[in-house]
Amino acid sequence: MKHDAGRTHRQKRELKESQLSEIRDSFDLFDQDGLGTIRATDLVVMLRALGSEPQKAELKRFLADVDDANTGQLDFDGYLQIILDKLAEKPTADEVAKAFRLFSGGDNESGQISFERLKQIAEQVGEQISDEELREMIAEADTSGTGIINNDDFAKIITSRHRTA
Structure with a gap:
């Protein structure tokens, strides 16, 4: 995974326990087999739930940052980083x-x-x-x-x- 683990850790510490729990719960909804990964395609659903209509280029950028092996799967840390990055963006x-x-x-x-x-x-x-x-x-x-x-x-x-x- 290419994402900045230090930045993810800092952002993770700034989250309230309830916020982190909600993000974990949303991940678990998609991790139906319990293996600790979700399909990259499920990311679109989550981003839409956050009020975003992600473009293909944006999705590719997110996935390139967290799925450098191009598996099409996201672990929780990669998912968390994408969600934190999206939440940190200033809305238009x-x-x-x-x-x-x-x-x-x-x-x-x-x-x-x-x-x-x-x-x-x-x-x-x-x-x-x-x-x-x-x-x-x-x-x-x-x-x-x-x-x-x-x-x-x-x-x-x-x-x-x-x-x-």
Whole structure:
């Protein structure tokens, strides 16, 4: 594997245990035979789940970085590196707008994410999040004090982790 093991280790240490566990769980979903590898083609599914529509050139670059033997298989460390690299990328304005439309309901004329909508999304993806935790999430993101997340609030949250990058 060609990926930078030192960088992967540093990024891995910065993850919360719950985040690493979620990434491991997503890997395990694809590792159906339990051998500790997944098919490179499954990577497309995961990247789409992260809101990305990967191009062939991007996929080839990712795979070249982690599958230098060209086996078509990824171990967890290679998978983790790709996911960390993708998460570290600053989203484009179009990607943020697309994600906001998905969270706000797309055809929602108000262009806002309410408590009810956030709760619906959590239920749809199978997340067990209490009402209190959902309210805390909204309070943290809501700069207007209305209890609703607007497009500007959403964009700030999505891009905030990239300010120091």
